[in-house]
Amino acid sequence: MNWLAMWTSRDSVKAAMAASFGVLMLTGMYNDDNSFSDDGYLETIRETMQQIDLIKLIINKFPDDLQLALSSREATEAFRRGKIASMIGIEGLHQIGNSFSVLRSYYDLGVRYATLTHNHNNAFADSACRPLAVSAILIIRRDRMIDLSHTSEATCLDVLGLTKAPENSGIIMITFVPEFVSSDPENSSYEHVLEHIMYVGKLIGYDHIGIGSDFDGIPKAVTGLEDVSMMPRLAAGLLEREVKESDVRKILGYNLLRVMEAVEAAADVGYAKDKDIPLDQVKPLWEDAFRRRISALYPNAQPIEFD
Template identity: 30%
Template sequence: MKDCDETCLSRIDRFSFMSGRRSRMKWMDGHCDVLYKMWKSESPISFYECNESLDVTYPAAHSSGVGIQVFAVFVPPEVPRSQFLHAALKQVDLFHERILLHGKKVVPLLSREDLIRLKSSGRMGALLSLEGADPLQGDTAHLRLLYRLGMRQVGLTWNHANEVADGIEEERNGGLTRFGRSLVKEMKRLNMVLDVSHLSVRGFWEVIEEDLPVIASHSNCRAVCSHVRNLGDEQIRALIRREGLIGVTFVPKFVHDDPDQASIEGVLRHIDHICALGGEKCIAFGSDFDGIDQKVPGLEDTGALDGFREILLQRYPEPLVRRWTVENGFQFYFKHL
């Protein structure tokens, strides 16, 4: 893990996170499935045009002040195992060919220097994340390959078991396998971020003992909504102690026990609960846009984020809102990239 002392971190303070003279950056979204939806579509979908096919488009994100977007690479379980890596590479190729477009409007985030340059560039920063290590097919060489293609973050599992660990929906609740431990060791060496969303509870606690940056990119609070994908209070406290990120998500079934009753007020209850546990410095947002069909009213797509920010400002002090919508995420990745 890279060291980042107070002098290093103080460099962040040279940049204003307020919209205005230096930057329009208002938001970091820690998880979307644009690449999966593009890969799955039978016809090309443009990220740079407003369209009904994508929840996250560049025009809407730019209008809402999204300065950093994390793009997940997700290979669904119905894909034949022999095609896992191929499908992941197809999505990485879409990232380079249809999202980055030679850095004209969106630039890859590979290092803290990229984050510094991003602040005054007026462009959107894009971070590539693997959602579920299935495409690695039990080989750390595949991790290194994806790292060289721009991957900087890995979620070890989706909901089921793989070569690394059990997912959260596996009843046996298995932890890290032998390969899983070697993968975590290699992630440490490469200075990669580990995402525990979807990971089994036992796997979570085994990862917490490891010395590498940890986040839950799109998870809410089990005390507020009892879905198994949400985090228990002790897990939240552990992430707080580790100075990780908790991406409050807009997935209706993770917001309210009755997804049809999910609302923005329900999302705010998850924020309140994390704050009550002492986690205001860990809160971020992970929309899961383009990975969900049902939406929270008022949070249907990236274009709604500006309005949501105004709702946050009506309830919380502006410095806290700024911290949750962008500063916490920026500082976390500045420290660990």
Template identity: 30%
Template structure:
């Protein structure tokens, strides 16, 4: 289990706990392990209630702010946790999951991960398969946020074409400044602006400078680049501190965020209202718009999508062939 802190101007804060299970659990026990991770998150939240409170909506975040509580939100990092099942996706929503990262560091049978864009590698699917596009539609119908960190450029493209709701990159940086396949190319940033989504900048040195060393100024450069290409409404913070090995000098943890904000103001490009958007209001706006799309689906009486992924994986697949 890892966490990503969404800082919405004090005292309003939210933390997304990422229920992550390794890629080698794919076609094995990924669903069970994911549910066990979610169980830990919920028990941990209950242990520290009321200071920590479970939030499953944008309204919950606003309410927790008024009550001076810290929001505990649940995400799932890696589409392999679905085992190719729309029913599992719906069940994850029902137990509180509010974003899904479409892939982790492995392809799923319906989506390519960022490794597909590495030199010498080839995409397995060319982005999203037809079933993968149905996953996006069902996430829109449910009101679950689509997260495109970790996915290939082809998957980014297809998801942005299909999704009726804004998407996020929960922990990615700018490809133009560091050509890691985990970062977002300018072409995608421009499409993201049309989608009204948000890139939440990752502070891992390998994604800022493509090396083991970086500084606060490097993080500022990525934030400013994304703002310049996509817009002030499309950038946020997704440091990923507990999942990274090398952090920027001067930006070692969330206690150093005041230094980041001071540096941004010092560039002359940012004011207090801009910083509020960066710190969390952009994400909160995305969450609200995802819920609005969900409500539109409900008003139109759109039923759950029922497609079955074909062909079903056979190698190392610990499932029975006949379900009923």
């Protein structure tokens, strides 16, 4: 059977994307001196906010093709409408500028998953989780997926010790980065990607594989998978290697949906009751003398306490 012809006849890109995500990952600038000072991250936060705004503008510009997905249910809804389910994530906690308030605000703006580190250290994680990372993970795990790309084995183990879902059903995202796919990057091709998928599938099962192409982060992907229009070729290649169509659909998106659903369920049932969620120390707006004056005028006023 000509699997490639079958998949490309289903309206090319939409056919493949109907079972996968249009993932949009933000990176931002780094603090190269490892000082992790608040002032050093102001530009990073500004750039992240601009990128979030740009993503939403693009989605609104092409409503027939794109749909913002804030949950697994909304992603499934987009698939059924023949649209690309567009999600927003941040790639490295340097993007929160050392602020738990910023991390929470990103969620309100649509960020649904976070990578702990990118290619530089931050105040929360590097070769292993820093103490502050525990606080950040407590926030992220409540309602977001945690991406462990770019992190060490020690960091991964720390995160697994703090999270509850999914227990043993996470996913490994297979990349299209030539240097990671083959020892001969210049000659890397989609065949190498297929070999990676087949190897992992035989090792731990196809229920634990997803696609992390990195299209938005590299100048060139492997030959034969240069952009999303080539995704039908990936699906066809797997089918030709006798991977079941149900497994191919899982790899292209449904495994990620399952993980997302598990995270959402855990947030609804357990994490919402957490009492150890950290807060920023917000700088007082008024000087002490003015505050004392107001306290005298309103002696019965009580400070607000957060659990």
